[in-house]
Amino acid sequence: MPVAAxxxxxxxxxxxxxRGSGTSVQVSGLTLTAMLDLTFHPAFNGVKSIWANALxxxxxxxxxPLLGAYTVAVPSPQPPxxxxxxxxxxxxxxxxxxxxxxxxxxxxxxxxxxxLINSSQQAANGCYFSLNREDASVLLADDSGDLRLKVxxxxxxxxxxxxxxxxGAGSSLQAVGSTLSLYADxxxxxxxxxxxxxxxxxxxRSGFTSASPQVGTYDVFSNAxxxxxxxxxxxxxxxxxxxAFTFSWRDANxxxxxxxxxxxxxxxxQASQGCYLQIDTAASRLWLADDAGAxxxxxxxxxxxxxxxxxxxxxxxxxxxxxxxDTLTAIVDIAFKPSFAGLKAxxxxxxxMGGLTSPxxxxxxxxxxx
Numbered sequence: 578m579p580v581a582a583x584x585x586x587x588x589x590x591x592x593x594x595x596r597g598s599g600t601s602v603q604v605s606g607l608t609l610t611a612m613l614d615l616t617f618h619p620a621f622n623g624v625k626s627i628w629a630n631a632l633x634x635x636x637x638x639x640x641x642p643l644l645g646a647y648t649v650a651v652p653s654p655q656p657p658x659x660x661x662x663x664x665x666x667x668x669x670x671x672x673x674x675x676x677x678x679x680x681x682x683x684x685x686x687x688x689x690x691x692x693l694i695n696s697s698q699q700a701a702n703g704c705y706f707s708l709n710r711e712d713a714s715v716l717l718a719d720d721s722g723d724l725r726l727k728v729x730x731x732x733x734x735x736x737x738x739x740x741x742x743x744x745g746a747g748s749s750l751q752a753v754g755s756t757l758s759l760y761a762d763x764x765x766x767x768x769x770x771x772x773x774x775x776x777x778x779x780x781x782r783s784g785f786t787s788a789s790p791q792v793g794t795y796d797v798f799s800n801a802x803x804x805x806x807x808x809x810x811x812x813x814x815x816x817x818x819x820x821a822f823t824f825s826w827r828d829a830n831x832x833x834x835x836x837x838x839x840x841x842x843x844x845x846x847q848a849s850q851g852c853y854l855q856i857d858t859a860a861s862r863l864w865l866a867d868d869a870g871a872x873x874x875x876x877x878x879x880x881x882x883x884x885x886x887x888x889x890x891x892x893x894x895x896x897x898x899x900x901x902x903d904t905l906t907a908i909v910d911i912a913f914k915p916s917f918a919g920l921k922a923x924x925x926x927x928x929x930m931g932g933l934t935s936p937x938x939x940x941x942x943x944x945x946x947x
Contacts (some may be wrong), residue, residue: 650726671764684752704741807925813941832900
């Protein structure tokens with residue numbers, strides 16, 4: 578494969594790599610001088626002889642005399658090294674762990690860094706996750722062991738399987754010199770209770786992966802799971818034909834643990850012929866049930882969109898949601914249709930990341946005026 582001198586191209590075989598950027602050719606009188614930028618590979622180590630020849634414009638080849646010798650001595654590449662987990666022997670329902678790796682080529686040489694917390698060294702049904710340096714995210718494995726549940730470091734979001742959840746807001750990354758540290762906010766599920774071991778490994782830019790030593794232990798004891806709870810609605814008693822309601826829910830595991838939050842405004846506790854809505858917190862999207870209570874249409878919160886059925890219309894541009902500690906708050910701008918006039922009750926519930934759904938208490942009332 579040809580490489581142009583001075584170009585960004587390169588060519589490789591199993592013995593060496595020729596880089597165009599460091600290669601040059603000079604002609605002066607009867608002399609041609611070639612500066613070749615060569616990098617040798619570890620498999621080519623040892624004393625090597627150097628021969629050279631040339632071909633002219635008429636097709637004549639020179640002899641190929643021995644011109645010198647070169648001893649190739651390339652250190653074998655070293656993969657990253659897992660250093661520690663802190664705490665190395667802890668207990669509880671979870672915490673912010675510190676995981677540390679080093680790389681002789683610098684912390685930025687580490688592309689993937691992995692942690693497994695389980696009773697045995699297998700990804701399935703464990704708390705197995707990997708740091709992706711490229712986009713500063715963590716991928717949590719699902720229950721079958723596939724790394725596919727993504728959470729961004731420093732962002733108020735979370736992902737869960739049946740063993741644990743990773744919370745982005747409490748997680749961060751630090752790279753100093755040859756040392757990479759991941760601070761991961763890990764919380765365990767009650768079903769994962771018991772004595773667990775911690776293993777770590779990492780992969781560098783060359784594709785070399787370290788060994789996977791055990792670096793610590795953790796005794797998981799998580800309290801029985803509790804579902805989110807509706808906290809209330811404001812106003813809780815009012816009348817009119819349009820209202821920006823403030824709905825709130827709480828979750829002991831943090832507001833980011835709430836996956837779906839629901840509101841029903843109706844004279845009877847049924848979805849059909851009512852104003853029944855669900856907020857998908859991860860997508861920041863609100864879904865409104867149709868008149869039959871089976872199909873849905875949706876709007877993005879904060880977007881200049883509306884969706885409606887025969888009972889109500891949702892205005893997306895004046896609706897939004899926020900999280901603060903254990904509380905999820907949604908402002909929902911609802912305009913009611915004249916045919917929906919009368920006294921209506923308001924019910925609320927929510928479902929968390931683990932699939933637990935709260936009861937659906939009545940939290941208020943609203944009289945719809947024509």
